[in-house]
Amino acid sequence: MRIEDQTIKHLQEWIGKSESILDTVTAAPVRALSATLDRPDPMPTMGTFLPELWHWLYFLPHARQSEIGPDGHPKRGGFLPPVPLPRRMWAGGRLEWIKPLVVGDAIERTSTIQSVTHKSGRTGDLIFVLVRHEISNAAGIALTEEHDIVYRDAPAPDDKPVAPTPAPTDATWTKTINPDDVLLFRYSALTFNGHRIHYDRRYVTEVEGYPGLIVHGPLIATLLVDLVRQSIPGSTLKRFEFRAVRPTFDINPFSVSATPDLALDPSGKTIRVWAQDHEGWLTMQATAVLN
Template sequence: MDVEKLKQWVGQVAEAQDEIAGFPVAALSATLDYDAPQTRRGDAIAPLWHWLYFLPVYRRSETGSDGHGSRGGFLPPVPLPRRMWAGGRVNFHQPLRIGDLAYKVSTILDVSAKSGRSGSLAFVTVEHKYYGTSGLAITEEQDIVYREAANPNASMPAAVPAPTGEEWVQEVETDPVLLFRFSALTFNGHRIHYDKPYASGVEHYPELVVHGPLQAMLLLELVRKYLPDATVKTFSFRGVRPTFVPQRLFVCGKRSSDGKAVELWIRHEDGALAMSASAELA
């Protein structure tokens, strides 16, 4: 892997525009088992629901064997076969609103590599800036990790115990329909989320893998449920351990002593930490 060549992608910029339409909000609401909202022009979309827009539309002939778009183009052509979205940081300046003609500017911030327990790893950090009718709405950094092909004899890393003492908890049951609908809503072709023979036979997962962004959304939805009048200023999340269908998730949170922040995490049934996150409130 020629890291110096891959670093030539640092500074690469891509721009896109999209209309913040009402249907994706209604469709995700149904997917999360909410009543469909009566969306009107000018209504603010919820934090992180901007992931329903600016979707990567590429032709089927441009799809790689894993279901992602072919390597190269905006993202560097990292020669490692497994790709995942490992975490990110989001600043919410103001909401995007239904009816906005919004703009997105994406920039490659960094490319790096190292060797880990599972072999070679490459890391790509991407910045996205989203602009609505009233100006800059969201600034986001995404951490994308590339890994070597799966070893069928490799064991899962040791589980990290999840925190305890949550103030709120919501149980979520995962199933293939939930994963399929979320993949469709985000135009995510990665086969680990809906193609069981691929997930187990090629990437050697025991079952379909629950999307990291879906889990991140569930964490902020917990804040929306229990603090409906709060305004989220920042959110950061990091995937710790894969989650597989049909595992039940326990989406947990607790406020800081001053009420200005929320610690968030997802716990598996066995007590292992799946995702950790934090939100700062206005």
């Protein structure tokens, strides 16, 4: 599909569009994600600290069943621009924590579309949508997030795959993850994510042409942060930046790794974090900065 200049101009009319959503940090999703990540956490109560990235359990999209598209996502339009490309991916993001969020907080998320840009890649047109979120509690803004969304066309039969990047080999901490379909289903359910690539094996292999179910990018990012939490007890994050590099499938184990970036930050508070597949190819790279 060729994206015309007129289409780009129409999509850019969404720049500056904003919406606000209210929610409450309740305990049940925290308990459920702890169980999903196989963590022996104590039962959350009022005032329990909400771990970094676990705010993705809240402000969930609640599109009516009649508003769901064939891929399980809500149909295009509404707050996000109606990009006419079939594949949508959470490509990465940048987050900064200003104040802690805790169970019991009444929270508000204000989201604004910052930019809509077009690029022609090796496999065709790409549309990048940048959304900025500001999450507040009673004390003011607690978290800011820039969310990168990329839209692309389905690959043609003769398209060659992008050359993979080898993962780093200097990990200080590593954990192996077995991404079975139960794990993917539970995370989809927790985040009310109906995208069929994460749970419908027939759809993802026959329609989208992938070899297996795709592990959620936000789940991998959460596992990266969880590795830092486990490896450096008591640590909290000031900033986190991540970028998806290559899809991860449920047909093989993958690993998450981390190491202090002492060359960049001798204090040890800057941590390089990454995920790699069973063949050693990089699938996600990230940087965590501790308080």
